[in-house]
Amino acid sequence: MSEILKSRTLQMVVLVLSFLFVFVPYFIDVKVLTDFSTQLITIAAIISAFTLVLAVYSQFRRGYTFVHRRSRGWIFKAYMMTSIVLMLIFAVYSQTSGPYNWVMYAIITPLSSVNYSILVFYMASTGARAFRARNGRALLLLITGFIVLFYQAPFTGAFFPQLTPYSLYITSTLVSAAGRMFLISVTVGAIVFGMRVLMGKETSILGAAKEEK
Amino acid sequence: MVDIIEISITAVGAFLAICMFTTLYGKSNPLYALAEESYIGFGTALTVIWNLLFIYNTGVLGITQAGKYALIFGILFGLMVLLRVSNKYSYVARIPIAIAIGSQFGLALRTTIFTGFLDQIRGTILPLLTGSTQQMIYNWTIALAVILMLTFFFYTTELKGPLGVSSKIGEYVMYAAFGGIFAQTFMGRLSLFVGFMQNYMVPPWKIPWLLGSLIVVFGAVIVLDRMHLLEKLTPEE
Amino acid sequence: MANTKPAGKSGYRYLVEYDRRIIYLLIFILVLAPLLQPFILPIQVSPDTTTYYNVLNGLKKDDKVLVVFDTEFSGYMEIQSGIIASIRMMFQHEVKVAIAVAHVEATGIPQLVFDQLASVMQEHNYVYGVNYINLGYVFPNEAAVAASAQDFHTVVRQDAYGKSITGTFLDDVKDWSSWTLLSDYTTGIQSTALINHYGLKGTPMIANVIGVMISTSAPYVSSGIYKALLGSMRGGAELEYLTGYPGPGLTAMNSFTLGHYMLMIAIVLGNVGYFGYRSYQNKLKAQEVK
Numbered sequence: 001m002s003e004i005l006k007s008r009t010l011q012m013v014v015l016v017l018s019f020l021f022v023f024v025p026y027f028i029d030v031k032v033l034t035d036f037s038t039q040l041i042t043i044a045a046i047i048s049a050f051t052l053v054l055a056v057y058s059q060f061r062r063g064y065t066f067v068h069r070r071s072r073g074w075i076f077k078a079y080m081m082t083s084i085v086l087m088l089i090f091a092v093y094s095q096t097s098g099p100y101n102w103v104m105y106a107i108i109t110p111l112s113s114v115n116y117s118i119l120v121f122y123m124a125s126t127g128a129r130a131f132r133a134r135n136g137r138a139l140l141l142l143i144t145g146f147i148v149l150f151y152q153a154p155f156t157g158a159f160f161p162q163l164t165p166y167s168l169y170i171t172s173t174l175v176s177a178a179g180r181m182f183l184i185s186v187t188v189g190a191i192v193f194g195m196r197v198l199m200g201k202e203t204s205i206l207g208a209a210k211e212e213k
Numbered sequence: 214m215v216d217i218i219e220i221s222i223t224a225v226g227a228f229l230a231i232c233m234f235t236t237l238y239g240k241s242n243p244l245y246a247l248a249e250e251s252y253i254g255f256g257t258a259l260t261v262i263w264n265l266l267f268i269y270n271t272g273v274l275g276i277t278q279a280g281k282y283a284l285i286f287g288i289l290f291g292l293m294v295l296l297r298v299s300n301k302y303s304y305v306a307r308i309p310i311a312i313a314i315g316s317q318f319g320l321a322l323r324t325t326i327f328t329g330f331l332d333q334i335r336g337t338i339l340p341l342l343t344g345s346t347q348q349m350i351y352n353w354t355i356a357l358a359v360i361l362m363l364t365f366f367f368y369t370t371e372l373k374g375p376l377g378v379s380s381k382i383g384e385y386v387m388y389a390a391f392g393g394i395f396a397q398t399f400m401g402r403l404s405l406f407v408g409f410m411q412n413y414m415v416p417p418w419k420i421p422w423l424l425g426s427l428i429v430v431f432g433a434v435i436v437l438d439r440m441h442l443l444e445k446l447t448p449e450e
Numbered sequence: 451m452a453n454t455k456p457a458g459k460s461g462y463r464y465l466v467e468y469d470r471r472i473i474y475l476l477i478f479i480l481v482l483a484p485l486l487q488p489f490i491l492p493i494q495v496s497p498d499t500t501t502y503y504n505v506l507n508g509l510k511k512d513d514k515v516l517v518v519f520d521t522e523f524s525g526y527m528e529i530q531s532g533i534i535a536s537i538r539m540m541f542q543h544e545v546k547v548a549i550a551v552a553h554v555e556a557t558g559i560p561q562l563v564f565d566q567l568a569s570v571m572q573e574h575n576y577v578y579g580v581n582y583i584n585l586g587y588v589f590p591n592e593a594a595v596a597a598s599a600q601d602f603h604t605v606v607r608q609d610a611y612g613k614s615i616t617g618t619f620l621d622d623v624k625d626w627s628s629w630t631l632l633s634d635y636t637t638g639i640q641s642t643a644l645i646n647h648y649g650l651k652g653t654p655m656i657a658n659v660i661g662v663m664i665s666t667s668a669p670y671v672s673s674g675i676y677k678a679l680l681g682s683m684r685g686g687a688e689l690e691y692l693t694g695y696p697g698p699g700l701t702a703m704n705s706f707t708l709g710h711y712m713l714m715i716a717i718v719l720g721n722v723g724y725f726g727y728r729s730y731q732n733k734l735k736a737q738e739v740k
Contacts, residue, residue, distance in 0.1 A: 005308060006304045008307075011307045012311070018312045023322060038604060039604075041596050042605065045591055047290050047291050047294055047309050049591070050264075050295060052590070053261050055257050056258070056261050059253065073246060073448020073449055077250070083254030087262070105226070107226070108256055110226035111252040112523040113230065113409040114230045115252070115522075117402065117409045117524060118236065118237070119402045121477055123402055124474075127716065128716035128719070129720060132720070138388070140388050143389075148392065148396035149396045149714055152400050169350075169354075170389070172668075175394055175664075175668065177337075179666040184329065187333075191322060237471065238471070256554075262554075264554075274607045279603070320647075324650050325646060335673060336669055399661075401682050402661065403706060404527075407485075408527030408528050411701070412527060
């Protein structure tokens with residue numbers, strides 16, 4: 001049994017069959033195939049949810065190493081592991097009230113809010129220190145950037161409406177075109193990568209490297 | 214009259230959030246580590262809780278209430294995936310991973326071809342002669358900009374002659390677009406920060422907690438820095 | 451530039467080599483100060499926001515709208531003005547609203563929205579299960595989105611509070627075609643999956659995105675998948691202005707304005723310092739050669 005489960009060939013066959021049973025029914029309207037496809041997709045959704053549960057193991061493993069070695073600041077890792085256990089206990093009582101709710105609004109949501117908002121500081125300091133009009137391209141970047149920034153600032157946008165057509169032109173055409181171009185490039189790349197995985201040329205995604213270590 | 218629970222939520226939230234902002238000071242410090250480990254710990258547990266609930270609602274209830282017995286395989290394969298952490302039995306997770314990846318590729322590829330490729334090309338091929346002058350200028354700009362920018366990314370052939378010229382123009386068009394993208398990105402990040410600050414300034418009784426946290430936390434970091442204690446108290450990476 | 455050590459002193463040098471923490475402090479002050487005494491200035495409404503407003507205004511009583519909070523809590527901080535203004539319009543049009551969440555941090559958002567719109571819900575007699583429902587975390591991955599689009603009740607059997615959805619207005623929902631509108635409030639977690647499995651099939655979609663996603667979401671508007679797009683806090687403020695209910699968006703616009711001006715001034719000063727310092731260094735070199 002273990003030899004069967006270890007087989008890379010079987011893994012590739014299962015991968016390709018799963019792909020086909022999800023991909024093909026989308027284009028062929030046969031009820032039996034569509035129902036089977038829906039069931040398979042739901043099974044895949046459940047499997048993917050289980051993989052996220054592994055996050056607890058990886059955090060505990062990391063934390064335990066620090067605590068065991070008594071590395072500098074090990075107490076923080078002990079606190080982290082305790083917080084995981086506490087939150088799981090709180091959730092058993094209720095996910096919509098009580099200590100779970102308190103942790104949600106007092107700890108998780110403020111820290112999540114700060115996570116990405118810190119980037120504005122780095123963007124502003126980088127913009128101030130790195131954006132130099134050294135050549136024509138950089139100057140063009142600064143000019144279009146300033147036009148859009150002026151329009152976006154509500155005060156100037158409202159009191160100097162002359163900027164509006166230029167800003168709308170830049171955002172509706174150039175910015176949209178760049179977005180479209182990146183989307184097309186990324187999609188082509190994703191399709192090529194998908195084909196490589198289905199042909200067995202990309203084994204890293206199947207976890208081969210970790211096991212072979 | 215604000216109740217004690219709300220005050221405690223605001224006080225602790227403001228304190229931890231400002232602790233996270235201490236990374237702007239430029240040096241690692243224990244208060245930032247406290248905020249970081251809080252987020253990692255409680256956030257990980259949150260992810261696990263809601264995913265377990267999803268598995269229960271979709272999988273377990275799907276079997277017991279809706280009679281969809283095929284979902285037993287979902288639970289079974291999911292449990293097999295958990296063996297990935299074992300050095301001896303990690304091979305057991307191969308088949309479920311293959312099913313999940315194969316299905317995800319099928320889902321992505323069957324629609325991405327349309328939304329990310331065909332529809333985008335269709336959206337670029339716009340009528341170049343229309344009644345409205347403004348619309349004509351917009352359509353010409355979009356069509357030309359996409360084509361010129363794409364030629365800049367041709368790496369498989371030497372860019373000379375007309376291709377070289379279009380690539381050069383495409384590069385300038387791209388820089389112009391980047392200016393607009395930078396402005397929109399900055400707007401987005403600034404909005405995140407303004408939204409966060411608003412959360413701790415409305416209603417007004419929250420303001421002293423925010424300002425107090427700012428003074429206490431940054432004061433502590435500056436004092437610890439002056440006493441050369443920052444590195445000693447900061448956890449190892 | 452940072453490696454050169456000129457002999458003389460120059461004020462331009464300071465504009466190039468100042469401590470970046472000064473910029474951080476300035477941003478803090480310029481955002482904090484207007485929020486201490488907020489006042490509302492007029493705002494110019496963009497065509498995109500007008501289109502978004504018109505789509506919501508076209509909703510009729512008892513239409514079914516699937517609202518997806520596809521965002522971490524940090525994203526909610528940015529687009530909450532758009533969320534509150536949009537859902538207020540939905541409640542005012544007495545549509546049936548089902549709220550689904552695609553990120554664990556967003557599980558707390560529905561209650562915050564209901565608390566802020568409690569008066570509107572009371573005014574229009576909104577009853578849980580009959581007019582609105584909170585489904586909780588039902589879109590953890592693309593497979594769940596796809597399965598719900600093909601057969602909604604395969605994925606969703608209970609609401610966020612553990613109660614069965616049987617007997618609610620969701621009994622009439624079968625698949626993607628059952629929804630009048632899908633309204634996605636997103637930082638990009640499952641937005642592509644929703645486009646691929648709902649929008650592409652034919653479910654009318656609108657989206658309220660964060661600022662960094664505006665350029666990559668705009669192509670979906672021109673290709674017709676999104677009927678309308680609302681961008682960032684600025685778009686939310688414009689929508690508040692159109693609906694006539696000022697909220698967090700409009701009150702934040704002063705901080706917004708000052709933040710933008712600060713960046714522009716900092717870039718200009720940086721360039722003045724750079725070119726001034728370069729010219730100063732060239733003069734010094736010329737003097738040394740003589």
